[in-house]
Amino acid sequence: MDLPWLWLPHDPTDSGSVARLARFRSEFTWAGASGAALPLLITAVHRYRLFVNGTLVAVGPLKPGPADWFADTVDVAPHLTTGGNVLALEVLTYREDVPGNASLRRGAAPGLSVSGPLPGGADAADALRWRCSPCPGRTFLQGVNTVFLGIQERVDATLEHHGWLDAGFDDRAWAVPVPAPRPPGDAAMCVLPRPVPPLALEPCPWAGIARTRGDDPGWEALLGGRPVTVPAHREVEVDLDVGVLTTAFVSAAMSGGAGAELTLTAAECYEGEPIDLPWLRRKGDRTDARTGDLHADPDHYRVAGHGSPDAPELWRPFWFRTVRYLRVRVTTGDEPLTLRGVMLTRTGYPLEVTGSFRSSSPLHARLWETSLRTLRNCMHDTFEDCPFYEQLQYAMDTRSQALFSLHISSDDRLVRRAISDFAASGHPEGLTRSNAPGIIPQVIPGFSLFWVFMLADHLDHVGDRSFTRPFLPRVHAILSVFDAALTEDGFVLSPPDRPDTHPDGEIWNFVDWTDAWRASRGVPELGERRANTILTFQYATALRSAERIADACGEPGASAEYRARAEDVIARINASSAWDPSTGYYRDSDSGVPMSQHAQVWAVLAGAISGPAARDLLCRAVGDATLTRCSYAMSHSLFDAARIAGAHEVVDWTPWQEMLELNLTTWAEDAVSHRSDCHGWGSVPLQHFPRWVLGVSPLSPGFASAGVDPVPGDLRFAEGVVPTPHGSIAVRWERDGAGTVRVRVDAPTSIDLVIPEGSTGVSWSQRDDVQSMDFELPHHRDGSPSGDRIERDGEAAGR
Known part of the structure; x- marks a missing residue:
């Protein structure tokens, strides 16, 4: 779409700031109309916030891709009142000559685009409807901890536009915006409608107070939204507790206190003095306010003193903060300062969760809840x-x-966005970038294979071949790179690591965050040839994923080729020096001694070893203290391999239980650096419980057929719901006193159900569009899923 763009006629850039902020406002009168809509099309370079009559209504636009920009449609009518109204926008633009926000593609020119109907037949695209101004006194900083974000603020409010969000504000000194070059200065840029829903915005209460310093002016009042007055010439501090870690916009309202300094520090936890900021931390009990402290990047605000009880002075840092504790520090001058509120507005992707899980284990309930919270905190306009x-x-x-x-929602829009982001990154005839969208030219070779896995996962669960098919050339390009790196003796050779200072970008052969690989930044020892056993197995696994993708998309020739290549890779690597007969393990490379669980895990996932041999391999590897252990990130692969091999007893939730005992409310990034307390790759229960404990899996694209093959372990019962494109599959199983496991499945009739071979007491019924199946699991099962099918009423209930 071709949009009108506006910007400031004069745009001074503060050389001390990584970004600049501009403001736009428009006042109009509205008579009110029942059911009326006023949809505005809005986008900006790089971020905007839309306020209607002082209320934050929308934030955007979506992070742009390599060639696409996105615009939002926002209906402002529900937020209008009869009489005078104010539309106000803040636009944050990052500079090109400093790192700034690494996830936002840079634009050669700043710009705002607003179009759509306004009352009285006016169009919001008319520049004469607006007044604009730079935002003086606000500096954006890169931060010590948030080195990739550039969102920290230092504000001198004596230079601010107080009351600019309100009707009647005198904006006569503001300029009329002028047409702007087509941002981001790229004639090939395509502006598209936002493909995912807008971020949710909802109030978030405080749970309590963790710690105070200095005289207590009555901080408890803030928890109930009541004012607190800090006398003149005082320095006081309070740590407000959210109760759980969340992502939220922070704001503060105040009156009086001219010249006072207000500092807000949003932190994930209490911790010891960091070893190496921001990478290496000392963390224990995350709630230990007695021996720990909050180590995070602060935001600073110099109070102007213009606020009153009826019209308080407002500070709203532009972007959201990740916060469990918020330190509020007030240093007053000659006047007392009254804090009239410190508020949180929780934000995130509005994922509609329709999946559920419950079992006889109280621990499982906590694992599920914490996993869901972690995942939600890691979903905004991208994962x-x-x-x-x-x-x-x-x-x-x-x-x-x-x-x-x-596994928990039928909403796959953010998944589609991620698949598209990575497909468009990197070299058209080669590997994807490790991260996308963004400006970091970094390649982690194995991550391109994980993109292939993601594409196959989406096809399995959603079955949209028309979405998947256009990505086949990218799949082929990625696999061709690995095929070219395959040696005669069966190893994929990893390219030399290249630093991030290289003009062509960084190459980083990352595998996992483990203590043994800390010094090498997650890279195993690869030997002189850089023969990479783990990457070879991942390549073979990706070939098998590509085989499924091509077959489902009507490319039988490509499917057969991928299958043959996978079998060839496995045959070669199994005949190579990757296998160490003296220990019965796979090596990480072509020489030396076996060093990791990872090589054994990926051998199972690739099908290089199976049956009792695979079970023995994993059981020994998990119990072997000499092998590098899989982290939270790689545990998903470990647990899948364990179930496939029938080694279900090696699934161990102890690392997650230990995090809970340390009072984390989200899963940590790793146990090596202890850097982040919230990382979505630790939310393994969200997949493991539905897939393996309930036993529900897609056996053909889009759940046209589904396996229900529970692995009870030592549980007495489990139940839950798994979403599919056809509707939900509900499973409940229970173990009786004799040890028999009885299973009940309710599913849409459009799904062919597959249950374990040897199941007894099978019955099937139908009511309307729902089928119900009851059966008893075979007594002889060792916990490994069979994948076999049975006959239902004389018909094959298989794939």
Whole structure:
């Protein structure tokens, strides 16, 4: 779409700021009309916030892709009142000559576009409807902890536009905006409608007070939204507790206190003095306010003193914060300052969760709840690795998060966006970038394979071949790179690591965050040839995923080729020096001693070893203290491999239980650096419980057929709901006193159900569009899913 763009006639840039903020406002009168709509089309370079009569209504636009910009449609009518109204926008634009926000593609020119009907037949695109001004006194900083974000603020409110959100504000000194070059200065840019829903915005209450310093002016009042007055010439501090970690916009309202300094510090937890900011931390009990402290990047505000009880002075930091504790520090001058409120507005992707899980284990309930909270905090306009530190979408992280979300919700829009983001990144005839969208030219070779896994997962769960088919050339391009790196003796050779200072971008052969690989930044020892066993198995696994994708998309020739290539890779690697007969393990490379669980896990996932041998391999590997252990990130792969091999006893939730015992309310990034307390790749229960404990899996694209093959373990019962494109599959199973496990499944009749071979007591009924199946699991089962099918009423209930 071709949009009109506006900007300031004069745009001074503060050289000390990584970004600049501009303001636009328009006043008009509205008579009110029942059921009327006033949809505005809005976009900006790079971020905007829309206020209607002082209320935050929308934030955007969506992070742009390599060639696409996005515009939002916002209906402002529900927020208008009869009489005078104010539309107000803040636009944040990052500079090109400083890092700023690494997840936002840079534009050569700033710009705002607003169009749509206004009362009286006016069009919001008319520049004469608006007044605009730079935002003086506000500096955006990169931060020490948030090194990829550039969202920290230092504000001198004596230079601010107080009351600019209100009707009657005198904006005569503001300029009329002028036409802007077509941002981002790229003639090939395509502006598209927003493909995912807008961020949710909802009030978030405080749970309590964790700690205070200095005289207490009555901080408890803030918890109930009542004012607190700090006398003149005081320095006081309070740590407000959200109760759980969340992502939220922060704001403060105040009156009086001219010249006072207000500092807000949003932190994930209490911790010891960091070892190496921001990468290496000392963390224990996250609620230990007695021996720990809040180590995070502060925002600073110098109070103007213009506020009154009826019209308080407002400070609204532009972007959301990831916060469990918020430190409010007030240093007053000659006047007392009255804080009239410190508020949170929770934000995130509005994922509609329709999946559920419950079992006889009280721990499972906590694992499920914490996993869901973690995943939600890592979903905004893309999936994110960690919302506090980076807000970047990385391929391995996103594959896990996307798969978790597909097990709990039918909303796959963010998954589609992620698949498209990575497909469009990197070289058209080669690997994808490790993160997308964004400006970091970094390649992690294995992450391109995780993009293939993500594409296959989406096809399995959603079955939209028309969406999947256009990505086949990218799949082929990725796999061709690995095929070219395959040696005669069966190893994929990893390219040399390249630093992020290289003009062509960084190459980083990351596998996992483990203590053994800390010094090498998650890269195993690859030997002189850089023969990479783990990457070879991942390549073979991706070939099998590509085989399924091509077959489902009507490309039988490509499917057969991928199958043959996978079998060839496995035959070669199994005949190579990757296998160490003296220990019965796979090596990480072509020489040396076996070093990791990871090589064993991916051998099972690739099908290089199966049956009792695979079970023995994983049981030994998990119990072997000499092997590098899989982290939270790789546990998803470990647990899947364990179930496939029938080694269900190696599934161990102890690391997650230990996090709960340390009072985390979201899952940590890793146990090595202890950097982030919120990372979506740890939400493994969201996939594991539905897939393996309830036993529900798609056996053909889009759940045309579904397996129901529970692995009870030592549980007495489990029940839950798994969403599919056809409707939900509900499963409940229970173990009786004799040890028999009875299973009940309710599912749409459009799904062919597959249950374990040897099941007894099978009955089937139908009511309307819902089929119900009851059966008893075979007594002899060892916990490994069979995948076999049975006959239902004389018909094959299989794939």
